[in-house]
Amino acid sequence: MTWKTLDDIDLDGKVVLTRVDINVPMENGRVTDATRIERIAPTVRDILARGGKPVLLAHFDRPKGKVVPEMSLRQVLPALSDALGVEVTFAEDCVGDAAAAAVAALPKGGVLLLENTRFHKGEEKNDPDFAAALAKLGDVYVNDAFSAAHRAHASTEGIARLLPSAAGRLMQAELEALEKALARPERPVVAVVGGAKVSTKLELLGNLIEKVDAVVIGGGMANTFLAAQGIDVGKSLCEHDMTDTAREIMDKAHKAACEIVLPVDVVVAREFKAGAQNDTVAANACPPDAMILDAGPNSIARIATVLSGARTLVWNGPLGAFEIPPFNVATDAAARQAAALTKAGRLLSVAGGGDTVAALNASGSASDFTYVSTAGGAFLEWLEGKTLPGVAALDQ
Incomplete structure (x- = not known):
């Protein structure tokens, strides 16, 4: 199996829809283990260094297609900003006008986090229309969420077929390690x-x-x-x-x-x-x-x-x-x-x-x-x- 990495794709000036896994444990509104957040930092920093605008797609918990306030990704913003070393902005939705406006306002050097993809039923159903609505927001797709790669969801599988796609650094490291361990x-x-x-x-x-x-x-x-x-x-x-x-x-x-x-x-x-x-x-x-x-x-x-x-x-x-x-x-x-x-x-x-x-x-x-x-x-x-x-x- 072969896949493109960040080295194989032009990111300069592009909106890079980046699927990450920041489904981290929380207690009293605070992240108790930021390991997953810290592991996406190399990908986000590399996209920024190459002139891209990272727009993060992620899920949190299991809201089952409904808006559940306590499962909002907004609560991970402080830990995410700390790990990335930049102030991360937030959009109240991952598709539609709110998401489009937030993407349009994102300056070069900025990072945007979109709201929980699983607030929409189309995510886990891998609905083509929902995947298209996500894809409409960006120019390039990067998947850095190996931990969610066994799910055929709109943000992990459907969108990859609609935009030029590549593996992020964490995904790349995971795949290379597993190939060395079992394939070769x-x-x-x-x-x-x-x-x-x-x-x-x-x-x-x-x-x-x-x-x-x-x-x-x-x-x-x-x-x-x-x-x-x-x-x-x-x-x-x-x-x-x-x-x-x-x-x-x-x-x-x-x-x-x-x-x-x-x-x-x-x-x-x-x-x-x-x-x-x-x-x-x-x-x-x-x-x-x-x-x-x-x-x-x-x-x-x-x-x-x-x-x-x-x-x-x-x-x-x-x-x-x-x-x-x-x-x-x-x-x-x-x-x-x-x-x-x-x-x-x-x-x-x-x-x-x-x-x-x-x-x-x-x-x-x-x-x-x-x-x-x-x-x-x-x-x-x-x-x-x-x-x-x-x-x-x-x-x-």
Whole structure:
């Protein structure tokens, strides 16, 4: 797949409709995590430097086609202005006279934010008339919202077919990182797949097994794979109705010469709370009244060996109940080792997904990974091998 970037398109004097994802967490009218806002800054600054006028298109929350005042994008203006270093103006609508007047008044060097695209039903329906109304406001379209690229919406897909289009810097970085990790990887390739349920990651595992050399499985998912081997996992989180599926995945992996790495020892506790009394036992020795909440030291050592031999790593999901110490040990240890290998130039590491980002941040290792994606669903669908509408629309 090929797509244009900001380097391939003339922006001087052009109104650049720029789709961004600034759907950030808020509390008492203030942004509590500005990561997504900060990540769009390179694109906006580059457009300004090239003489373009950035007009930002974005959604916020789920208003379902209605105007919901508490879901107005106006509330992110202070954080947006701080991140960009310029005063951002605001339009009360994203189409129509109010939007057109705000665009016409935008001076060179200025940035304009249009109101929540999801205040209109045509956005999520990818209505051609609504896409045309958006396109009418600008000369060029830039998509910098990989995290929304799995949605075929008017502002992510429809508009890209109506204007000269390119990927923004964040979108470009995300696509290049994912291509290096899965489309053209340096081998051996290892995937770390964790989280609570096998059922939510069937397509992911099915796709990765065909593309990687080893899959490290952790979290509640690992319990289901242990149970599939006839191991009693006590009161652990486990999808007992998915054990046949787990066996099928292991058979498929064997045929594809993909190693499945499961815990050989586990940390168990009777209570799921911080500082709970816990024990380390063999993976096949979980007491019937206990829960498996993390991988044990022998498992951590085994994962370390697998990571040390890898050249490319794709990570989605924690290895244990990382939110509650001491059940963060395996996730933290693996994350720090992957970060150290990356920093030493021995590993290309790409990670993504909500819990994954939180876990890597908690371990203090996120900044040393090659790329950490803030996209949840889009990152997962890419790993599943699906075509993302917002990316396909940029394909030249």
